[in-house]
Amino acid sequence: MERLAIANRLYAAEGTLRYIRFVDDFPSVAYNSAWMDIGGVQSRSDPKVYVVQTATEAVKRCLLMTTDPGDLVFDPTCCSGTTAFVAEQWGWRWITCDTSRVALTLARQRLMTAVFDYYELSRPPHEGVKYRVSVHGFDYYNTKTGVVESGGGDKIAVWLLDTDYDGRSLYPRQVFFPMVSDKEGWARLAKNLKAEIDEELIEAYRGTVSLPFEPGPHKRIAVKIVDDRGIESLKVLEVE
């Protein structure tokens, strides 16, 4: 320490004392493959959605190193959806899953409220007959008690609407989080984007009534409801 002080190498950092090193202090440095520049596998700078969330920078680097634009990436341990988030941001396709319903719900909300760059639509929308879906609640068969239980809109954590259900996989074109308070999720997004987003539409994404939509060529819609226990139910409806 004294020698460092004499050499004028000491400086005060925030709450601690550090010392200055110069490149030529070390004639050679062993080459290694450690990624010291990504701020750790568990980033301290990313907004923490889930406790075991991997840093976006680490996932981004892996993805860009090992895949090509438009590739399909699969993360079987979704957690809060970092892989899907990064893939979406870079225009990759993605599939993800997890055993934890909590993780999936958090990932869903993270992805649906994420802000990405604008992309031009390949087809301009055209006007036709519009529908709205109103969700009043759900029925759930409790396998433990053998009783059908019902819940109202206030017990719906998230509901998803596919306005053109193909009968196989639900493609959520509208997603709603009725239980999210006005300080979270869509409302936070609205605040961050300010003038770029219609506050009334943002408010609608906390509700139980969909935005107006025109059914697609399948003439069939699907509504998936995830309740506050993470239990999912699906309702499919034919439309004109």
Ligand SMILES: C[S@@+](CC[C@H](N)C(=O)[O-])C[C@H]1O[C@@H](n2cnc3c(N)ncnc32)[C@H](O)[C@@H]1O
């Ligand atoms: C360390 S996190 C994964 C990090 C994530 N891949 C990322 O990029 O942020 C571990 C996740 O794996 C999930 N998990 C644990 N065992 C699993 C299994 N057998 N199948 C699928 N997911 C599992 C946990 O619920 C948890 O969300």
